[in-house]
Amino acid sequence: MHGQIQHLSSGVFKGLVLYYTWMIYHVHIEKVNATYANLPSPTSHDSANACLLPVCQLQGAAVTTVEGIGKTRVHPVQERIAKAHGSLCGFYTPGMVMSMYTLLRNKPHPTMEDITEALGGNLCRCTGYRPIIDGCKTFNVFVGIHDIDCVFQEIPPQLFDQEDLLPLDPTQDLIFPQNSYGNDPVGRPIMHRSAISQATGEAVYCDDIPKTDGELHLVLVTSTRPHAKILDIDISEALQVPGVVDVITSKDIPGKKFRTFMYVSVPQVSCMGHMVCAVVADTRKQAKRGAAVVKIGNEDLPGPVFTVEKAIEKQSFFLPQRMIERGNVDEAFDKVDHIYEGEIRLGGQEHFYMETQIMVVVPSGEGAQSLFLLSTPNLCPGTVNSTPSISIPEDKKISNMSCHVKRVGGAFGGKVTNVCHRLTGRPVCCVWERGEDILITGARHPVLGKHKVGFMNDGRIMAADLHYYANSGNTTDESLLVIEKILLHLDNAYNMPNLRGRSVACKTNLPSNTAFRGFGVLQSIWSPWDECKEKSDYGSRRKSIAQFNQQNRWKKRGMATIPIKYGIAFSGGFLIQVSFALQAASLVHIHKDGSVLVSHGGTEMGQGIHTKMQQVGTILSHLTNTSAGPNTCPSAASFGTDANDMAVKVQYCLGSSQGHDLHMDWEKQEGQPYAYYTYGARCSKVEVDCLTGDYRTVRTDIVMDIGRSINPSVDISQIEGAFIQGLGLYNMEFSPSGVLYTRGPSQYKIPAGVCDQPLTKSSLQGIGEPVLFMGSFVFFVIKDVVAAACVEAGMVGPFTLDSPATPERTCLASNTF
Ligand code: FES
Structure with a gap:
């Protein structure tokens, strides 16, 4: 091959051959040839997906990977994405970096449209995209950090200082400046400690570990x-x-x-x-x-069983089933003014x-x-x-x-x-x-919910009888935990004096479904409710939406404000499976040279657990292994940082934290299943094209009470990432029964947009999971819009719209045919 291959790293070949990830390398064309005849001569820059570009097409090209643009001297693109907190788990970050790098080689001062176009096709499951855009648009001299044109109505928190960024300098003479955060790093938006190495491609993942002889x-x-x-x-x-x-x-x-x-x-x-x-x-x-x-x-x-409906018919259930009850439900149903019965389905979701x-x-x-x-x-x-x-x-x-x-x-x-x-x-x-x-592997449990609700003329709900069926697949795995969590969050935002909930794990012939961020919690309750309504200017915007809907037949807008309540830590059911479910341990070595090494059982998967523990314990290096941090709980249930931070704090030598004494007696229906609850509220405005079912989130406001944040930048990225993931769950991602034919990114679509960045307000509480349910709010707004379209089509009364609210379902429910 002609041309210069500067750095064709193992990382690129990993993307090329094994993982089918979205690592993109930069292709620098030295001369025009038949393949690139449409590109400007004599030198053009293009980015290419390592998974898709045959090596033979690189005839005459110089290839640069993410390690090639900056390693010991970090490139400004790498630095800005890292400093803007746009790299959490970091597995996708090289693709984003190379797309942006290529754009800057072609256009040093890109517009927002250029940036959006350049990053298109790069997927991120962690961040929600907003911090990546924040970092990239600092290259646009005409746009400030907070001028995202599609969302922000007021100035969001300052998470990084634009003055602290490297200029775009082709010579790359400057080196990455060190930050100084004073004496107390807790509460500061300190950059994820691995962000730079993730952006330069140096971060080591399991497959990057050098092979052993004879492997x-x-x-x-x-x-x-x-x-x-x-x-x-x-x-x-x-x-x-x-x-x-x-x-x-x-x-x-x-x-x-x-x-x-x-x-x-x-x-x-x-x-x-x-x-x-x-x-x-x-x-x-x-x-x-x-x-x-x-x-x-x-x-x-x-008789293979794939669906919940078939499992109910064949009574194909795992045991035990769970029930929770308060008040006298049957008696209450006799006294209410109205009774409504129905079903709702929530689809599964691939991790x-x-x-x-x-x-x-x-x-x-x-x-x-x-x-x-x-x-x-x-x-x-x-x-x-x-x-x-x-x-x-x-x-x-x-x-x-x-x-x-x-x-x-x-x-x-x-x-x-x-x-x-x-x-x-x-x-x-x-x-x-x-x-x-x-x-x-399994996915999130699809759930069928059957409900009977009794309410008064003034809207008060006096009785509810709810029955949930979760499709568990072929083993119980974490299904017991899932069905318990459904019941433990059943009351949602409502004070229902007479309430009965039952849940069951259905045994089917699907791969075993398992825990997925926020599993089991379908709806939740209130706290920052008034603040959210005020900040979102709910009242006046609602009026303008009504006006818009009157003037437009096929495009409709809707708005909804919904509170959430989310229990943090593992409930009793999980304790049966893992006896050390709430426990954490750490081992701290303080060496003679003053360096500190902390070993623990918390794993870094993008949520910034190491960064936060560094802020708590002034830690210089981390090890996550069972030899030094045995018998620790999983980094899950939004509890990993709580547990491991406590273990580091408890004893800055050999420390362990027993965690909270949580329990749930399902016979007596009493106990304390969670350490505490995280509360929040969100308001979304969505525009739907009723002819196609396509929708656009116009604006989203999120208010979360997250206690005293150790690291606001990481927490906000977590909130936004969870929101976008929830958006996928309730409105886009679809996991049908039987064998999943859509086994790749070309067919299974996760959110890839950059225009759904919510406004968040932060105040340490677990936040990795709760916000995921805010993705449901777009679903409810779509339902609001469909209701408006139905009225205009002369249809009145209840209608069915199951989740995910795909364009097809939305279009059909809107009665536009
Ligand atoms: S996939 Fe984007 S940071 Fe993890």
Whole structure:
């Protein structure tokens, strides 16, 4: 190939070959050739997706990756995205950096339209996009930091100082300046401690860890039938494939099969994608070739169940079922003026973390000692889950295993369960491609809710009887926790004196659905309600919306204000599964040179846990591993920072935090299931094209009570990211029953826009999850708009609009045909 390849890093090839992520490298064309004949001569700049561009098209091109534009000397693009808090888990950040870098090479002072266009196609599951735009538009000399034209109606908090940014200087002579934050860093918007290394491509993820000598690669063979008996597994041809070392079946896995869905080889499969066996080879390509020729003899079993409706019909449920009740519901129904009964469905949602599942097991030390390199927020159960796959004595298991997590490229609950495999004597690496990940892992539980509500003429709700059915897939996994959480947040914003709730986990032939950020909480309650209404100027805007709707037949606007209440920490149900659910531990080393090393069990997956602990404990370096921070809770349920911060604070030597004494007695229906509640409210205004069902969020105001924030910049990014993720759940992302055919970004769409940045108000409380439900507010506004369209079409009375409110559903519900 002609031209100069400056830095074609392993990171690029990772995107090219394995992960199908959105790392983009910059292509600098030195001369015009047939491929790029439409570009200006003699030199043009373009960015390209590493996953999609064949190497042969680079004839005559110079290729620069994210490491090439700045490493020891950080490029202003990298610096500005990092300083604007636009990099959380950071797995996608190189793509954003290279798109912006290319734009600046072509146009040093881009407009907002240029920036939006340049970043189009880059996905981010963490930030909600606003901080990335904030960083990029500092290159536009005509636009201030806060002049996002589509949203901000008043000045949002100053999260970074524009004066503190490097100028765009082609020579890159300046170096990244150090910040100084005075004596007390708590409460300051300190940049995510890994943001720069994530923006320069230097941040190390699990697959970046140098390979060990003799490392083998593991590829899974999964079921193509949803419900079948396995008659035989013929591995003879696979063993003939050059490079294949072995095929692992159930016979090779000793001991108790903990969470059996995670383990290969069962005599019966209960979903498509159910792991059947695993091929281990010298290279990944060889392992894939081997997996392709494994022959599985199946006999279909009758009556697979995919939907909640079918599960109800066949009474296919996991136990226990849960119920909660107060007042006298039946008696109250006899006294109310009106009774309304109906159903509502909430679809599932793929986690779509940017870094797919990956695990590496390396024999270490003597005997059965092993090092586990994982990408999971649930470090300690990781060791337990892995236990059955390893032939070591029962009493030595955990002490022989050391689990390490450097950082996680997004998780959102999807990596809470994990599986590792180890062949005696050799390290093994298992990396899932995107399609495998979506096929094998479960998603958010789709839920069917049946409701009967009794209310008075003045609107007061006096009685409610609610029944929820969650589609759990083929195992219980975290489903018990999910159905409990549904009931524990049942009262929502309403004071219903007579209330009964029941929930059940349905057993179906889908991959086991699991916890996903904010699982179980469908609706919530109030606190900053009045403030939100005031800040959003609710009253007068409502009037102008009515006027707009009168003047427009096909375009309608709507507005809704909804409060939320969200319980923080793990409720009683989770404690049954994990005895140390609220516990955290830390080990602090203070060295003679004054440097400090803190080891703990909290994992960094973009939520800034290390940055916050640095602010709390003036920490210089972190280690997340089970050798020094054993028996700690998962970094989940919006509780990871609470638990681990406390462990660091409690004892700046060897510390541990028992956490809160939480419990729930479901027989007596009493207890304290959560540490505390986080409250918030949001107001959204949305415009819908009733002919196409397409919608646009015109403005969103969010008011959250998050206590005393340790790091407002990280918290605001978390709030905005959760909001955008919720927007996807309730209005866009769709997880149908049966096998999921949409197993990649080309078909499964997550929000990719840059115009839904909400105005947030912040005040340490858990915030990673609560705001996700604010995404539902756009759903309710769409429903408001559909109601207006129905009236105009002469339709009155209740109508059905299930979530997600896709354009098709919105259009049909609007009766515009
Ligand atoms: S920071 Fe964007 S995907 Fe994690």
